[in-house]
Amino acid sequence: MLEVLRINLCSPLTLAFALGIVARLVRSELALPRDMYSALSIYLLFALGLKGGVELSHSNLVQISGPAAATLLLGCLTPTTSYLVLRKLGRFGIADAAGIAAHYGSVSAVTFIAALQFTSAVGYTAEGFMPTLLTMLEIPGIQVALAIGAFQMARSQAGEGPQAAAVPRRSKRELIHELLTSRSMILLVGGLCIGTAVGETGWKPVQPVFEGLFKGLLTLFLLEMGLAAG
Numbered sequence: 001m002l003e004v005l006r007i008n009l010c011s012p013l014t015l016a017f018a019l020g021i022v023a024r025l026v027r028s029e030l031a032l033p034r035d036m037y038s039a040l041s042i043y044l045l046f047a048l049g050l051k052g053g054v055e056l057s058h059s060n061l062v063q064i065s066g067p068a069a070a071t072l073l074l075g076c077l078t079p080t081t082s083y084l085v086l087r088k089l090g091r092f093g094i095a096d097a098a099g100i101a102a103h104y105g106s107v108s109a110v111t112f113i114a115a116l117q118f119t120s121a122v123g124y125t126a127e128g129f130m131p132t133l134l135t136m137l138e139i140p141g142i143q144v145a146l147a148i149g150a151f152q153m154a155r156s157q158a159g160e161g162p163q164a165a166a167v168p169r170r171s172k173r174e175l176i177h178e179l180l181t182s183r184s185m186i187l188l189v190g191g192l193c194i195g196t197a198v199g200e201t202g203w204k205p206v207q208p209v210f211e212g213l214f215k216g217l218l219t220l221f222l223l224e225m226g227l228a229a230g
Contacts, residue, residue, distance in 0.1 A: 004121040008114045016219045017110075020226020032224045040221045044109065045184055047210040049191020050203070052135030056192070057199040059129040071133045075140030079105030083148050094156060098149020105141030107134050109218055135192050142184050150175045 008014065023030045032040075056064070079101040086097035112134050119126050154175060179185070195203065 012219050017222040017226040020223045021230035024230025045187035046191045049188040050195040052132040053192040053195020054203045056132040057196045064129045071137050075137045079145035094152045102145035107138045
């Protein structure tokens with residue numbers, strides 16, 4: 001167990017995050033270009049969606065239905081309860097509470113990879129549809145928190161809260177459109193649909209890009225996350 005812990009903590013992913021924190025603490029000029037950060041986030045979201053869709057294409061629907069339902073339920077409950085706790089007990093503002101709740105609801109690809117490594121190290125093999133559940137959890141995990149925050153902010157700007165003067169007026173239709181067409185929603189749902197449609201045959205030609213490079217580009221992404229956290 002200690003060896004598994006050592007492997008996870010000493011992985012390039014974790015150490016890149018730590019390096020980012022150290023670089024910020026020593027006031028280094030290190031910074032990733034914003035365009036590069038945006039490109040990395042697009043790549044990672046689309047890769048997660050594609051991989052989840054491919055696994056879904058050759059999964060037993062009866063076998064996956066129960067775990068999928070539990071995943072979607074957790075994806076809705078986690079950001080909702082997080083938002084309520086942050087607002088009622090933490091006394092956070094609407095935007096801060098919704099933002100943090102979205103982070104709690106969102107899936108960490110690093111945590112997912114570490115969990116797979118852990119289960120493998122102790123002698124178990126995770127089901128093949130786990131990447132599908134990863135994608136399915138990400139969608140409501142982020143969007144539910146954003147929806148709560150957006151509608152609460154809209155409510156406050158209508159004169160029902162202390163932040164009314166600071167928030168521009170927006171219709172519910174505009175808010176729903178923005179949530180359903182956001183970058184994360186389009187990339188994850190679109191990737192899931194494409195991966196399901198093309199299956200293993202269509203996945204093979206692009207697998208070196210979307211699976212072979214995944215951990216390397218995720219390492220760079222975590223370097224930027226470390227800089228932000230630092």
